Amino acid sequence: MSTYIMPADNNTKFKSAMFLLTGIPGQEDVYLWISIPFCLMYVISIVGNSVILFIIKTDPSLHEPMYIFLSMLAVTDLGLSISTIPTTLGIFLFNSREISLNACFAQLFFIHSFSYIESSVLLLMAFDRFIAICNPLRYASILTPPRIYRMGLLFVLRSLALIFPLPFLLKRFRYCRANVLSHSYCLHQEVMKMACSDITVNSIYGFTIKLLSVGLDSLFIFFSYVMILKTVLSVTSPTECLRALNTCVSHLWAVLLFYIPDIGLSVIHRFGNSSSHLLQIILGYVYLLVPPLMNPVVYSVKSKHLRARIIRVFFNCFWEAP
Template structure:
């Protein structure tokens, strides 16, 4: 039974899944996932702390990196605690409204992250192609506005997703395909006309992630053209080297996203483990990988982090 506005009464919760056919190993799989979560927390908090305390890092690239770290922390925190409770305590149920809230945070934060990645690509383009105007174009006020636009854009485009789900009614099967709530997964377990959900979900993805990825690609084509016009090989390597970390982060975000979308639409006959694995990679890997990539590729962050570690050791009473 369901009310007229779609809120379920007879089935007030959904059932999440862990890793299909690997239920016996759920308890032990929780430990590496917990380790990944801790790495994401420590790594992203370290980046924010290093940038905040080091005046030489108060530049657009590092401010955008702090925004990216904050979003990664929010995404991992919105999913990992529930996933760990599922693996360790077999807490598979998630309330209907809690599921919609988690869905909103996952999709909206992904939209925010996509916008920030685009802003970082534009920052690299201006720094390489128009270095003399970089400080006048990307001022502190501009960066603050970019951050605000990223949040507003993510919320505006993806807030309708849980509202569109709320208008539907639950069917008998409420066992989801993933370890957290995604719009398409929840939609497949609802009754009613799903065309508005499908149309709007596709439109939102194309206007946010699709448009952002296209603009990032265009930015790097222009960067590549500018780099190839440099006279010396050293200058070309130095200019392109500043983009390596960002390219890795972009690939870590968009490749799993594209793979998950393809699996959702064309992988109906695949083993459920493939879908679950792809969804976990999409949400869990970028928050862990991003601080590692920037820490390894950025000398300033690496030196400052090592300095903090050395100071901590000196303060150790042992």
């Protein structure tokens, strides 16, 4: 496969440049077989999150803060999955590696936006658990639906505002280096390294917004659970203590599934130039594919109320089918 290399002269037009995406190096002969688990993961992610949204929307008994936040998480996971589907499946099904600069910039905008929104939703869900356990008597009065929607809108606007400059900062560069990306989708921290211009502004800005969003969100989530643990340990009854902690298990899984690969991938891109290329690729897939896949599964298993509603809907559909 030939590699596109842009000339370094001043007349270079960035619009004529193309990036080459990468699937799994050395496994090109079995891409069709590799596409099967990827297709299954995408189908499960989209169907699972869509079912959760449908159940929460149609069941008035689930119009509670916890489930409203869960529906926000499902929408975000759908956005993440849809953002990566075209290029990832394009590589494994059709070996289509080329992506134009504008398409690449658009994809990284949506990927990073939904990623930052998911971090914000996880923070809101931690706040929900904090209020439910530490101040249960005021839970309903604090987390009213209008207030929840305003908080959600605020965090969405924050994420969009932080990510909005990235495509424009990248668009001003000339791309004259070997333009083979490490993933089957575009990420800012990797695309900026393809430029033959000074990327100091992009590097500083990208690191700053990471700290102001994911960094602060993870810090506040940590403090929330410190306060939750302190409150739970003050409960004299072991049964009540375990019951309170059990309400946090699903959220803790979602937090770990999102933040561990996210932070790991950021560290590798910025400081791990000597790290294994295969590790970087695998971590990239885990970062964007596993949370949307596992979140609906984990919440459906751990939430008895939600699980009962899902079973009832499928049971009714099965028996009403001709």
